[in-house]
Amino acid sequence: MGAVAEQGMSAYEAARERTVQENKRKMEALNLYHLSAAIKAPKTPSPMKQKRRRIIDSAVVAPSPARRSRRLAKLPEVKYAEIGPHTSERMTRSPRKPTDSIYLARYGSISMKARLEATRKAEELESQMDPEIPSFVKAMLHSHVVRGFWLGLPSHFCDTYMPKKDSIITLVDEKGEEFDTNYLAYKKGLSGGWAGFALSHGIRDGDATVFQLIKSTTFKVHIIRAAIDDDSEVADDSEVAE
Secondary structure, X not given: OOHHHHOOOOHHHHHHHHHHXXXXXXXXXXXXXXHHHHHHOXXXXXXXXXXXXXXXXXXXXXXXXXXXXXXXXXXXXXXXXXXOOOOOOOOXXXXXXXXXXXXXXXXXXXXXXXXXXXXHHHHHHHHOOOOOOOEEEEEXXXXXXXXXXXXXXXXXXXXXXXXXXXXXXXXEOOOOOEEXXXXXXXXXXXXXXXXXXXXXXXXXXXXXXXXXXXXXXXXXXXXXXXXXXXOOOOOOOOOEOO
């Protein structure tokens, strides 16, 4: 475009056109068009390299002996198993009866009314006992006699009368038969041995018991049976643990 092309243009358009033409000549002189085309040319994709899988054999770790100090190597190995109280006198476990034979024999459910009545009779029985002998009433729950078999004792009673460290507590029934149980002082309750006593005497959820501390580590246990909904009594209400 020359002077002819600039005819009919405004001064601004003519100046712009001259600038465009000048830039075009500079690009041709520098060969920028060819360089730009070379850069934009698509590259031929290289074939994908297949990755080799690393096969790692499963290592067999041989058990290594426990590391011990040379100073202690000649000493006997220490066993850190929990040691129960009175290990010199091993606790005699209470015999257990099959659970089904106990609970299926006393079918039916116990109402809240029957539970409260059993507790009332237990409190009445306790009131007739020697007040000089410490005692307390304990209503039986599912966790006491079905699952868990953990019997927590009244906190105030334990603080006043029970040993301050783990001990063997003996439970005595009406026939004079003794059952050893583990008393955990920090938990204030009976653990091992209580299950055998409860199962042997058919104690059921809803029954009530009276614990009478006849010696420092001996309880006499009285069981009050709760009536089931069909109004049948399995044992006398004032029956002592059988």
